[in-house]
Amino acid sequence: MDLRHISFRLLEVFMSVVTTGSISKTARALHLTQPTVSLQIKRLQESVGEPLILMQQQKLTVTEAGLELFKTCQQVFGQFNDYKDFLAQLRGGERGRCKIAMVNTAQYILPKLLGPYSNLHPHVELPLEIGNRAEVLARFERGEDDIYVFSHPPSLEHAKAARFLQNPLEFIVPSEHPLAAASAVTLAELTHYRFLLREPGSATRMLFESELQGRGLVLSDSVQMASNEAIRVAVSSGMGIGVLSRHVLPKGEQGFKVLTVSDTHLASHWYFVIRTDRHLSHAARSFLQFAELNLARYLDARWVRNELNQLELN
Amino acid sequence: MDLRHISFRLLEVFMSVVTTGSISKTARALHLTQPTVSLQIKRLQESVGEPLILMQQQKLTVTEAGLELFKTCQQVFGQFNDYKDFLAQLRGGERGRCKIAMVNTAQYILPKLLGPYSNLHPHVELPLEIGNRAEVLARFERGEDDIYVFSHPPSLEHAKAARFLQNPLEFIVPSEHPLAAASAVTLAELTHYRFLLREPGSATRMLFESELQGRGLVLSDSVQMASNEAIRVAVSSGMGIGVLSRHVLPKGEQGFKVLTVSDTHLASHWYFVIRTDRHLSHAARSFLQFAELNLARYLDARWVRNELNQLELN
DNA sequence: GTTATGTATAGGTTATTATCAATGGGTTGT
DNA sequence: ACAACCCATTGATAATAACCTATACATAAC
Known part of the structure; x- marks a missing residue:
């Protein structure tokens, strides 16, 4: 036969x-x-x-x-x-896989979207990859994932990016810091103190440094730290001033105080990035559509900046 | 899709x-x-x-x-x-179906082959149909079965027939019959008594009658009966002489006696018949091949007449 | 930088498939 | 006896499947 x-x-x-x-x-x-x-x-x-x-x-x-x-x-x-x-x-996006690679800081906000999505689509696998900016960029280059999350848009070939959330930066000082009691301060005043910063590639640091440069300011002293968590702890124990994404700060301020810097409002944006030269998996499309519709519901509405229509999902 | x-x-x-x-x-x-x-x-x-x-x-x-x-x-x-x-x-003939239609008398001999075959090929279905000659012929015409068993060859289009067993006829008389004690009798002597016979179409009767005709003999009295079993019982109860296939007689003679008719040896043959215009099912071929090889083993070797090679099974 | 190695695309040939309409030979039913 | 069905066969056609060779284009390896 x-x-x-x-x-x-x-x-x-x-x-x-x-x-x-x-x-x-x-x-x-x-x-x-x-x-x-x-x-x-x-x-x-x-x-x-x-x-x-x-x-x-x-x-x-x-x-x-x-x-x-x-x-x-x-x-x-x-x-x-x-x-x-x-x-x-x-x-239909009810099944399949949506692999997401995100930079470190994103892990504090993305789960707020992923959780509800996963409940709605229990059969969709959602493997997450977390790394620093360079690592996630490398993954993008190799096309290892369906969706990439950056703050700071990577200007790459074959990339389509869309903002979905503001990432306001806050200055935090130890509770017993001289500036902690001030009702408002200026950026220039801060530069006299020691700063605790992430590595040079990080979006937070890049944004902060370009602001300083634009205003002709120079930090008198800065220390590099490996994680946001480390910075928070170091600030609480009095080592210096930290610059952190607002989304990273815990609700109750413990051992530190958020400054009101009257002349500075730093904010980058979170981006969803996809490759234009790859088929977007149905699950990934489904997740992004979910995000587009539900950003304001699951994230702090004050910071939402819904530009996901730029991804042209439909 | x-x-x-x-x-x-x-x-x-x-x-x-x-x-x-x-x-x-x-x-x-x-x-x-x-x-x-x-x-x-x-x-x-x-x-x-x-x-x-x-x-x-x-x-x-x-x-x-x-x-x-x-x-x-x-x-x-x-x-x-x-x-x-x-x-x-x-x-391979290990599976499938082999439908066999046979005339009444064949049911006393065919099981001797079917039993061993079925043990060897337990997955082969072996539905049997039993009828009188006319019924089996009709089935053949309609091609309802794989194998047909006749004694007396049907001369039909699309039929291939091969003998496999002699069908010797015996005369039986009631134990108390006048001839029961005789050591040998002639056919002519028998014609004076009442005979018990099957219906006109049956091979046994056809053979017997053509023998009588050939020798210019006529029966003085005959009664038609519907089955061999009926004839056997009728003979035992003294109704007359019976002509039956030897294969139909039970081993121990009960209530009747087999005559030795010195001038007459009547024997027809059993035939396997298949249609030439139909595909022979694998199971049927398998059974016939089994029969060809094992006739002498399972049937009384004295009467075996193995001409199954005429079916050209290979 | 050159050489493998792996894939994609273009262009072409041949065999096969998927159809059809037309026709002939059976059965069945009326 | 004739119409109504059913199936098989024939002959024809357009589509396409199944391949090939040649070529181009990447990337990985040396």
């Missing part, structure tokens, strides 16, 4: 012949002519190498081999119907 | 691409060229309406849809392998 050149169409025709018990009826049912069906069956029988139906006394009977083939076909079409269902779910 | 024009070959190629993880390797493995495989996959993807594999960074990855299709294919090929096994069994 040589299946190679048998198409599913052929099996469909065969199944119809078995169920209708007639070649002519099948022809009518499938909008074919009777000779066509006759030939199809003949060809199928040759491929199988065994008679599948017999005409005896003008009545069509199905042979043992034919009946068994029919059962096999039923199962096979069942399997493919299951597959079709799977595809439908995939396309 | 439109399966209609997808052939199994195409799925085979796809599966190979998934398992080898490379289009070129698949091409080499299946003795195709690389562009051929590329195109096949492309076509499959179009049929499915969803990307199945992705090339990223020179590495081939299988999408969700692709992986699921692969699993589906595995199952489907599994089903068809099962079907192939089934076909092999069918062809």
Whole structure:
């Protein structure tokens, strides 16, 4: 038996012949002519190498081999119907995978969207990758993920980016710091103190430094720290002033105080980034559409900047 | 997703691409060229309406849809392998159906062959039909069975017949019959007594009557009875002389006696008959081959007349 | 920078498929 | 006996599937 050149169409025709018990009826049912069906069956029988139906006394009977083939076909079409269902779910975004790579700081805000989304689409896998800006950029280059989250837009080929949230920066000082009691301060005043900053590549630091540079200011002293958490702890223990995303700050200020800097309002933006040269997976599209509709609901509405329509998801 | 024009070959190629993880390797493995495989996959993807594999960074990855299709294919090929096994069994005569229609008297001898055969091939269905000569002939005409058993060859179009057993006729008389004590009698002597016979069409009666006619003898009295069993009982109760196939007589003579008729040796033959214009089912062929080899073993060797090679089974 | 290696695309050939209409030979039913 | 069905066969056609070679184009390896 040589299946190679048998198409599913052929099996469909065969199944119809078995169920209708007639070649002519099948022809009518499938909008074919009777000779066509006759030939199809003949060809199928040759491929199988065994008679599948017999005409005896003008009545069509199905042979043992034919009946068994029919059962096999039923199962096979069942399997493919299951597959079709799977595809439908995939396309509907109910199933599949949406791999997201994000820079460190994003891990404080993205879960607020991911949680509700995941509850709505429990069958969608949502593997997350967290790294620093350079790492996430490298992942983007290699196209390892479906969605990338940056603050600070990467200007790359094949990238489409859209802002979705403001990332306001806040200055925090130890509770016992000389400036802690001031009702308002200026940026220039701050530069006399020691600053605790993330590594040079980080969006927060880049934004802060370009602001300083634009205003001709220079920090008298700064220390580099590996994480936002480390900065927060260091500030609380009196090491210096920190510049952190507002989203990173815990609700209750513990051991530090947020300054009101009257002449400075620093804010970068969070971006969803996708590659234009890759098919966006259905799940990823589904997540971004969810985000577009629900940003204000799950994130602090004051900072939402919904420009996801720029991704042209539809 | 439109399966209609997808052939199994195409799925085979796809599966190979998934398992080898490379289009070129698949091409080499299946003795195709690389562009051929590329195109096949492309076509499959179009049929499915969803990307199945992705090339990223020179590495081939299988999408969700692709992986699921692969699993589906595995199952489907599994089903068809099962079907192939089934076909092999069918062809080997291990499975299937062998419908046999036989005349009444044959039911006393055929089970001796069918029993051992059935033990050897437990998965072969062996439906039996038993009727008088006319009924079995009608079944033959309509081609309702695979094998027909007659004594007396039907000379029909599309029939191939072969003898396999002599059917010697015996004369039986009631124990208290005047002839019961005689050591030997002649046919002519018998004609003076009442005979118990089957219906005119039966092979036994036809044979007996043609013998009488050939020798210019006429029965003085005869009664028609519906079955061999009825004749046996009637003889035992003294109603007259019976003519019965030796194979029908029980081992211990009860209430009757078998005569030795010195001038008469009547014997017809049992025939297996098949239609030449129908495919002989594998099971039927298998049974006849079994019979050809084992006649002498399971039937009384004295009467075996093995001419089954005339059926040209091989 | 050159050489493999792997994939995609273009262009072409041949065999096969999927159809059809027309026709002939059977059965069945009236 | 005739109409009504059913199936098989024939002959024809347009589409397409299944391949190939040649070529271009990446990336990885040396």
